[in-house]
Amino acid sequence: MKVKALLVALSMGGVLFAGDKLILKKPPESLKKYYPPASKKFEFLSNMYTMSTAFYGINLNINDGNWEGARDWAVKLRDTYVKTSKMVPEWKDYFKPKLAENLVKAVESKNVDRVIEASKKLGQTCAKCHADNQIAVKLVYHFPSFDNVKIEDPVEFMEYETGKYMEKLSNSLKALKVYLIQGNAEGAQEAGMNFVERARQLRSMCSKCHTNKLSEEVIVGKEFEGHLTKLEELLSSDKPNRDEIFKTLGPIGATCNKCHNVHLIPALVQEAFRK
Template sequence: MSRIIIFLLIFAVPVFAGNVRLKEPPGELKKYYPPESDGYPFVELMHNLSISLTATISSIEEKDWKRGERWVLAFKKNYFEIGKKVRKWDKLLKKKAVENLVLSVQKKDLKGFKQNLQIVGKSCIQCHKNYKISTRVIYRFPSFHAVSIEDPVTEREISYEDYMKKMTDDMKRLKIYVLDGKRKKALRSGVDFVKRFESLKQSCSDCHSGEDSTNLYFSDKVKKGLSMVKDGLRRIEKDKIFEGLKFIGVYNCTKCHNTHIIQAELQERFKTR
């Protein structure tokens, strides 16, 4: 019996801890992030909240109740401001506990201070658990849905996702036709792939500034990979093509996905942008 309990303790905890659930934050937050806002006023509020809370606690630790009163009032103002900025979150706030926190400082009541601090602290943790990551994913990162991109093969504007699908399809077909010895079809897929790959660069400058974006896209290794593919296509040389595609895959596709795809796919799940 006791073994089961030990087993559960060791193995059950990580399993449950591994389940992440993210809630969709209220749309009102959009106002407090670029491009609608110049800066990050909601994040700034969080910093002020955090500073005023730490200052309150350190004042009380130092038994400087007068300084503590000044800071706890600043904390209260910041805390209540959450509900003013984001109306839907007003009901999540433990306002009564904050009122009592202020009273406890005014009455120099250490026990009451600690009790109410715990309730307030839990409200920070609870909201962060549900909303911190989702808010960052949705509002801190510009959306790829807003980036329109012209497909050089069909000459139509398509979504980023569809562009990725088409370009990947060209790449897979190129590999398959090369392996199956279908030279004409391999050449056609290869030419489309190169067109789409070269043209994807146009999209980087939507968010990255000029000179910079070219280097981000065409590093020396990617240039080398691309010229290997182009070279290999002339006489459909399998090794050159595959080696070139590997360079492109590692130093372009994967590098870019490492920074961009998680946000883009999570935003897609939330469907808010």
């Protein structure tokens, strides 16, 4: 019975979100040095895995009846916790080293109830910090920035940063739609061709971050090119077929969304924190 309860209590060490509100706080400056480009070792995250493994190590060993083993993991957990508490001064107050020490003592007492209690208390300090910071840290530090990605505009022969380029791209798409709806064939043709050229150029961005051509292919590969070629053909006819054109815009828009679903959220969060 007690062993089962211990399992439940120790799961507190993981991620825990609560409430009906999610606030993203800008990660503190001093966290930077544990992430690329400053460091490729992910020292902070690595300590997180160590602590989480140690938590489980205590659990597993107590279930096995190996209190000595459990003590070793408790000590490792405490030491890593104390070390981590000094890594990001802005986050000092999230850590309660005394609670990590209490867990070691609880394991030494070989009293399961005390271990559960001490684990729960320590686990709450993990959960509090995760609720406040984990999502923002993931969005900021696990994605390289689109800021440094420049795209050559094939229409204006200018280099633009991603945000500006997206605006040009989406404005030529909107112009195409407006002219089609107004029945202005010439305007639609020009805007449409600009859009096709700009959409084709999107592929040039991918290799700034991806080394695997497969990632490119999944979103802006042959299928996407097929739709763009079709759009180009439809636009080239003397009397562009409005309904057919709108039909090809469907899968093209779905491609934009696919890429946004993966890349836009982190880019927006990063941008918000820069201001």
